[in-house]
Amino acid sequence: MKINPTRFLQDLHNLRQFGAAGQGKGVVRPAYSKDDIAARQWLAGRMEDAGLVPHFDAVGSLWGLVDGPSILLGSHTDTQPEGGWLDGALGVIMGLEIARAAQEVGGPPVSVVNFQDEEGRFGVTTGSSIWGGVLSLEMADELQDRDGITFAEARASMAHLTHDFVDPKRFTGFIECHIEQGPWLDEANEAVGVVTDIVGIRDMRITFDGQQNHAGTTPMHRRQDAFQALSIFNTRLNQRMRNVVTPQTVWTIGHVSLHPNAHSVVPGRAVFSMQWRDGNSDRLARMDRIIRDTAAEVAEEMGMELSYGQMLGLEPVLMDARLQTALAEAAEAEAPGRWRKMQSGALHDAANVARHMPAAMLFVPSINGISHDFAEDTDERDLVTGLQVLARAVAALG
């Protein structure tokens, strides 16, 4: 099989014209937007040209299918509200080029997928979650975006294109190429990362309810200040986490909402997000206990009521060993000494696909670790190296 780097890069650049932001190579192509649908229709044409059978499933995920059993390559082409040109688009176009090259020499059989709404306008990796059986279509249909549009309404806008879901049994395995979205490969001047596992995630809201009061007449020792409770909780949590975490573990308070959130009022309520990620389910559970114990301790000491929102979670997903080996051998052949095995701290479609079949992921560097931003970019030599690694692995897997 002879891949064509020029044709591959040309397809990538053609794709970024759909929803081009007019700032650098930035792209605005959220799921089900006019530009998103146009990009998918263009891609369906390229699949047909490549000898694949294009097929939109019930939620608008686009498949380029070959007859009989095949390996599946791909990712997603929808973007964040302000996205970069590569992100998931890279994995889709890489799949297209490899499937096309394979068609040209009569094998191995390669199919391609472009999942819908990976970026979570409605859910989280919505298209592959539904296909992976993590989320029912009925429940997905009720999800709303920020403007109150339901998933059911959004996917109806593609109804003239869509058909049934594709049977996962036709695929022997799945490999997703994606930009790293982190700094490690770029900093080490390495070209390729072979993903060992996708970390698990826990996410919930915590609320401290104290006593709203006058910021002038309420003495310090009589306050039940919910912001102070949050600050003390955060400080203690950081100290305690250090005893259980690895250098890859992360935990984040990214959202804070005080009530009434006014200069002259002692905050009576603090609602905040608590999110943590790690590759090990047991560690996620230990962190959960530390978080709840620390929050309860602070609430008790400060006379606060404590409550928790719904806990969202995804378990860590190990990548398939045989596919990892094929990718590692290909990486060493194409970029000797310039690749590593690494964890994915970000969630990807592969985590859902792994419920149906062996799955693996390949990373290429992100310049300065930037992603989900118009400035996102990767050196084109690294894009081509990634393509060569993936093609070699697919050929080896037969």
Next chain:
Amino acid sequence: MKINPTRFLQDLHNLRQFGAAGQGKGVVRPAYSKDDIAARQWLAGRMEDAGLVPHFDAVGSLWGLVDGPSILLGSHTDTQPEGGWLDGALGVIMGLEIARAAQEVGGPPVSVVNFQDEEGRFGVTTGSSIWGGVLSLEMADELQDRDGITFAEARASMAHLTHDFVDPKRFTGFIECHIEQGPWLDEANEAVGVVTDIVGIRDMRITFDGQQNHAGTTPMHRRQDAFQALSIFNTRLNQRMRNVVTPQTVWTIGHVSLHPNAHSVVPGRAVFSMQWRDGNSDRLARMDRIIRDTAAEVAEEMGMELSYGQMLGLEPVLMDARLQTALAEAAEAEAPGRWRKMQSGALHDAANVARHMPAAMLFVPSINGISHDFAEDTDERDLVTGLQVLARAVAALG
């Protein structure tokens, strides 16, 4: 002079019908609302009945004037969006009753004032700030409320009633009675507080700018998390403040705004309010230095950019010694052993009036320290005791 407690209480209860919230004795009567203007017109009629000359000044503050030099009593009848029935209304109706009783016996001469927008729909103690020369009418006219309505537009709604500002030189002094809005008198079962001083206030916004990033792929040691900077700043500040403050000093972070304020994003920016109050200008300045030094230190350590918003400030105001003495002697006569001298942690119109003339304040208890709430209340016996103390002090001052 013979005050009439029944008539006084009846006027207080009549006033709370204007904007009655329908919850307990709660009142909704923000500055320039229909109910606020109706209440002021009703009060102008009561003043006229009492032998005073009612006069609306250019911003709608209502005056009940006697000829020649007089002492001035009063406060304000506008309320918070959800207010109690007493707050400033108490001081106005108390002034009315004492002026009326004095008229009935031919002296001493007592005038009454009901300032406009003490609660700060537009500014802070807006009516008395303008009259006190702290804020120019031109600048005030550009202030906007939360709905974008300007002070100029709001006061135009009273233009059919208003006249010139009143010359401060006609008054020999000012005494404002107000509910305490704090817990101390109620807890000690005391009836009266004689205010020694109104604390000064400093208020500004502080911004930490770090680096927004992916909460999954950005390792902890590489984050520039603006919420973490805020939390560390808060912890250190609390430790350092303890070395310089008194039990009356307060400092508050009441408003916090993170950007982008999302569960899965390391916050790149934290904007928060910093407000501190104390009766001593030097201490306010020392606290200012500690705040700025601590913020700069945290910013330096964490690689944050640091910026400050406009610093708002009011200096502490000492109450006039002679008026304090008259109030203290009257308190001891009317409520022996059941009164105290105390600081006001809340700002009041008296702080602005003090720029023109000797000024003093009298507090009555707030049940459970509650104010700016429908549940705000004071035992009617304490209201009457406050009236008796104020009347005795006014009589003694001649």
